[in-house]
């Protein structure tokens with residue numbers, strides 16, 4: 001089946017894995033139903049190169065921010081740099097920011113500190129956030145409750161209960177190819193409690209390729225497989241779901257339709 005109007009709300013086309021195939025891949029997704037892409041920043045270089053992508057490809061948007069993996073390299077000047085970048089027209093969010101206690105690449109105290117600084121920045125700039133949370137649910141929820149940002153918890157793979165708590169804060173949930181994995185039972189329960197108007201579709205490409213491409217380089221058009229799985233759970237038409245998720249992304253990131 002082929003679909004149109006796909007909004008990939010979380011991608012990394014400036015990732016190393018796309019280096020030699022970036023242009024042909026972006027042409028490929030454009031020809032295969034992808035109408036918009038939000039390229040997420042992880043550190044300063046990827047925040048700058050994400051902005052470059054939006055200049056080269058009119059259907060691209062981007063976010064800027066420091067991922068918890070990189071929290072250790074935070075310097076105070078980053079705040080000003082991020083604020084300046086955030087003033088650019090196609091920069092629609094601060095992210096991805098958050099906590100990652102799976103890899104613990106940076107000490108947890110440092111991760112929290114850098115997360116909080118960027119939550120405050122988003123608040124000051126009235127921008128939504130893109131949250132990365134891995135094995136850090138309690139601490140992430142605590143900070144979301146404290147700062148009450150707008151935005152999305154991306155690559156959501158938690159329980160229905162955690163989903164409900166995030167939804168009650170008014171945030172969106174971003175679902176990736178993880179919903180197609182064999183061990184996806186828990187996240188499918190979360191999908192069930194997520195209202196259609198609070199759900200975003202994303203790839204997190206080049207990572208998280210859905211079944212049957214698991215482990216391969218993921219591209220935004222593969223969102224179709226994620227959408228098919230979610231549509232089946234929600235008992236809705238796949239193209240309708242893609243259209244709703246597209247509209248949700250526009251609303252979540254304040255992008256005029």
Ligand SMILES: [Zn+2]
Nearest residue numbers: 010040096204
């Ligand atoms: Zn990501």
